[in-house]
Amino acid sequence: MGAFKLEIPCPPKVLEIAADPEPDWSFNAVLSELExxxxxxxxxxxKTQYRGFSNRKSVERSPVAFIMRISDDEMEDSESEAEEDHGPSSVAVTRFNCDDIYVSVSDDFDSQIALDGQSYLMDEVGLVEGALFELSPELGVKEDIRNQISTLEMELMRDSGKYDSAFKRVEKxxxxxKESDRKFDTQYQRKIAEALDNHLTAIQRDHELKSQIEERRIRxxxxxxxxxxxxxxxxxxxxxxERAKAEAEAKHKAEEAKMVALEAERKTVQEAARKEAAEASKRVAALVPQGDAARQQVNVSSANQNLHKQGPASNGTRKSEPTADILRAAESALNLEQGxxxxxxxxEEENQSLKLSSNMxxxxxxxxxxxxxRQIRGTQENIRTKSSELIKIFKNPSCPLSISIAAxxxxxxxxxxxxxxxxxxxxxxxxxxxxxxxHAMDLILAEFHSACIYTVPKHVVYLKSAFESKEAYYKTIGYQEQDxxxxxxxDYLKRLESYMKLYGALVQTEIQGIQNTHGPKEGWAWLARFLNTLPANVYTAVALKAFLQTAGFxxxxxxxxxxRKMLNIIxxxxxxxxxxxxxxxLKTIIIEIQSYIEDNRFLQEPEGWSMQSSLLSSVMVPDSEPSRGYYYY
Known part of the structure; x- marks a missing residue:
């Protein structure tokens, strides 16, 4: 341990340690000095590092200050030794003054005896060691006090630790x-909620049962x-x-009677015409050679026969012009159209009577x-769905079948x-x-024929002598009037092409397991009649192009x-x-038809021909052409 400096409030010092002549310090002074x-x-x-300091816990503090005596001889010897050893640096020692302290003779004597008896046991020590030895009882007392203070502090700290631990245990x-109470509360609330939920569930089940019973009763x-x-x-x-049927029968009978009357009138007119023709032929025979008269008679009779076949001219035509000169169509096609x-x-007449007699x-x-x-699209799922819904409407008894089919x-x-x-x-x-x-197919074709005469196929030739005006001719062949x-x-050619594309798509449609009553056979017949009877013009060219683009494949x-032979003829x-x-x-149309034939486009599927099968895979018929087959229910 290194040297330390001990300062005592006393002027005399020995080796930086002063001897206090009045060592009776207060407790606070001791504590402050120690701090x-x-x-x-x-x-x-x-407390155990200083040599010569004994731990005297049993020493009692005397109320009288201690007495330290040094003889003059020893003082002189000490001073001489100190002068030799220390020289100028020696420290003067002041004698303790104890004049105020009363010491009895007996005490002095006992002390003297004690000192005399023990003087031979003490080694000779220096002045500093002697001073420290004299001060050791006081230091022991201070050490005792400090030990007691430390003990008290340790007890206080121990009590504080016990109090803290007890407080923590109480808090825990x-x-x-609290945690136990929360758990009990949660468990109790859960039980209450479960009981409430069970009760509400039972009530709801009871209400649902009652509502189901009531709903079944209402249903x-x-x-x-x-x-x-x-x-x-x-x-x-x-x-x-039954009423409509009776009315229709009555009307039909009336029409038959009217037709019989008209037929009789027509026969009368024809008979008169024959007679007039015969008279005319006789007059002509008298004026011209025999061969020419016979030829003229044949021409007149042929015109009469054609007029009889075609019937009266359409609106806007002049009745004096024979129909055979303006109408180009096959006789079989005209018969089918009329039917x-x-x-x-x-x-339409039956539906009109139904609507008049019904309040619905x-x-x-x-x-x-x-x-x-309008919602028809090129997917098999869409086609199946729309067809099924249409058939459901036809089978719905709330709407007569004739009205549904006509619509x-x-x-x-x-x-x-x-x-x-x-x-x-x-x-x-x-x-x-x-x-x-x-029977709906004939009605659809009749609507096609009414809207577009080239679906027959049929063409009306324009003759100034047969029509009152050009507008009358346009209306005859299907032009629409707007404002x-x-x-x-x-616009007319665009609409004509649209009708012919739909007609061509209809005749070429083949579905496995489904019979098309107006299929490819009718399309072949249409093409033959078209090439045999119709003239080549812009209307017939557009109709032929649209038909080939859809039905040619x-x-x-x-x-x-x-x-191919048909295409060669074209x-x-x-x-x-x-x-x-x-x-x-006509140049653009000619190029398109010629390109269709020369490029063999009829070998390729037309755009939109294959129906998308991804949406209808579950109802497809597995065959070589899956996109054209259906199971229809």
Missing amino acids: LLEKKLDVSFD YIEAR SDAAHEEAKRKEKALQEERIRQ RLHKLKKL DFSNSERHIARLI FAKKVASHCEIPDNAAFACGHVIVLVTSQFP GKVESTR VLFKKYKSQF SKDFLKALREREDQE
Whole structure:
């Protein structure tokens, strides 16, 4: 341990340690001195490091100050030794003054005896060691006090630690109790919630059971009422149909009587015409040679026969002009057209009588049919769905079948006027619906014939002597009137092409397991009649181009070399006749038809021909052409 400096409030010092003549310090002074010493040493004061200091815990503090005596001889010897050893640096020692202290003779004597008896046991020590030895009892007392203070502090710290630990245990116990209470509360609330939930569930189940019973009762009553209403409606419908049938029969009989009267009148007129012709021939025979008269008679009779076949001229034509000179069509095609138009007219009359005799409004069904036709797209799922919904409407007893079929035929024909009308998909829907209701096909074709005469095929030739004006001729061949004006030729040709594409898509449609009553066979017949009877002009060229683009692929697959022969006839005769007209508007059409033939485009599927099968894979028929087959229910 290093040297330290002990400062005592006393002027005399020996080796930086002063001897206090009055060592009776106060307790606070001792503590302050010890704290100052500890600060200087910067370590805790260790009581066992000093030599010669005994740990005297049993020493009692005397109320009388200690007495220190030094003889004069020893003082002189000490001073001389100190002078020799220390020289100028020696420190003077002041004698302690103890005059105020009373010492008894007995005490002095005992002390002297004690000192005399023990003087031989003490080694001779220096002045400093003697001073420290004299001060050791006081230092021992201070050490005792310090030990007691340390003991008290340790006891206080121990009590404080015990108090803190006890306080922490109490806090832990409180927290544990709170946690236990929370758990009990949570468990109790959970039990209450479960009980409440079970109670509410039971109540809800009871209400649902009651509501189900009530709903079943209401549904049963509604079904009973609906059955009664349907039965009543069926009876009323049956009565209306019977009434309409009776009225139609009466009207038919009246028309038959009228037709008989007209036929009789027509025969009378024809007989008069024959007589007049015979008289004219006689007059001519008298004026011209025999051969010419016979030829003239043949011409007159042929004109009369053609007039008898074709009937009266259309609106805007002059009745004096023979129809055979302005109408170009095959006789078989005209007969089919007349039959279909007659069926359509008869159906419209029946529907008109039904609507007049019935209080029901059928416009909702007609709008529904029109909406379904507008929604037709080129996917098999769409085709199947729309066909099924249309058939459901036809089978719905709330709307008569004749009204539904008439609306379907009219909306299909008007659908041609919509751009991008998905002709092939629409053809599939028509075939699927007419397979369930075959008589609807003639009505659809009649609507086609009314809207576009080239679906017959038929053409009316313009003659100034046969028509009152050019507008009358345009109306005869199918031009539409818009705002009091006849539409332009471009719009008419665009609409004509749309009708012919849908007609071509219809005749080429083939579905496995479904019979198309107007299939490729009818398309072949149409093409033959077209090339045999119709002239080559802009109208017939547009109609032929649209028909080949849609139906040519299937016609070639079915008729092979025969179809190629048809194309050769078109290339050699029809296109040649078109070129001879030297019409600038025909150049584009001629190029398109010629390119179709020369590039063998009939070998390729037309755009939109294949229906998308991804949406209808579950109902496809597995065959070589999966996109054309359906299972239809």
